[in-house]
Amino acid sequence: MSTSATPATKDLLTGLLVDKFEVDPDAVRADAPMTELLVDSLMVVEMAVTLKEELGVSVTETELRELAFAEFADRVDAQRTR
Template sequence: MSAKSPVESALTTVLTEKFEIDPAVVRPDATLESLDLDSLALAELALSLQERLGVKVAESEATKHTTVAGLTASLAAKYAAAAAR
């Protein structure tokens, strides 16, 4: 099993600890809506990830239809760019 990236770890940690989502359902193909995150929870998720990763999370990046893999990929690119500075 490969090690998780910092972004993947942060996302999994926030979903499982802050929103008490079962880690077994946090799969790459799961949408944020399928994880029972409503619009308020999506805003909280974005804020929590911004604080943990130090990168801006746009509202359009964390929508009901966004998958865990999609959000991870989007934030990983920003995180890598920020880390390179």
Template sequence: MSAESPASAALTAVLTEKFEIDPEHIRPDATLESLDLDSLALAELALALQEQLGVQVAEDEAAKHTTVAELTAALNAKYAAAGAR
């Protein structure tokens, strides 16, 4: 079993703690919209992730039709790039 990435851990933590989403619903193929996140919630999600990871989260990266896997991949890439500086 692979270790959870910092981005994945942060995303799961924000979704479960801030938005009270059941961890069972946080699947790689779940869209942010299917997790009942509206436009305001998506903005809050992006801000919370920026604070936790120290990377910018663009509006199109945390959009309604973005999947958990897509957002995690984008965050992992930014987090790794930020760490390489």
């Protein structure tokens, strides 16, 4: 599965997942469901808040629960490039 998100967005999201949420870097794959990476509801909410505060990007908890990493990165990237 490929993604059209820029490398900077993918790197930023990977960095957040690994550094802030202590996700194993090997687990961050394009096809990994975000719910596999953010394993509880508090992590989901915290990721949404972090993206809003640090990037000005609004994501829904539904997006964080339903999308794979690559799809989520595309959504974040689209908002960053507007």
